[in-house]
Amino acid sequence: MIRTNNISFSYTEYGKDEDLAPGDLELVLAAREIALNAYAPYSNFRVGAAIRLKSGIIIKGANVENAAFPSGICAERSALSNSVSNHPDDIPVEIAVAAMTDEGITAGFVSPCGSCRQVIAEEETRIGKPIRILLSGRNNTIVLDSISSLLPLQFNKTQLKSNLP
Ligand code: THU
Helix, strand or coil, X not given: CCCCCCCCCCCEEECCHHHCCHHHHHXXXXXXXXXXXXXXXXXXXXXXXXXXXXXCCEEEEECECCCCHHHCECHHHHHXXXXXXXXXXXXXXXXXXXXXXXXXXXXXXXXXXXXXXXXXXXXXXXXXXXXXXXXXXXXXXXXXXXXXXXXXXXXXXXXXXXXXX
């Protein structure tokens, strides 16, 4: 059998901060605020992630770099480690990501790196629900329903068992 398959996804784009719903803007502002706490002396690229848990609590994280470059951690994983560690049963509903350089908030939105996509995907698997993703820049913010859009055909626990008869 030979078949060509197609994967597509939809996302909503908001042009200005004022176009966002108040709750979305609140989460984006939390991500921008925590980006100021980033330790990013090597890249000068400060990233912030804000996760809203089901209870309403907002957990924030920033990127923390290291002279041994691979030892650094991204904002998304920083925030997720915090939420899973401290609130294991209060599940993430949505995560906002924003970044800034020395010139201020990036013009375009910032997209999570591959490792962060994989970690957010694992969290969706752990909680059994999609996590809404808000990627924000000065000129636009995009909103996606799940990390699956950014990580199609993902590796997850089901494949660990895929060789069983
Ligand atoms: N970074 C994040 O924290 N999140 C992203 O989504 C992209 C990249 C960080 C890693 C590193 O500290 C800096 O940004 C430059 O790559």
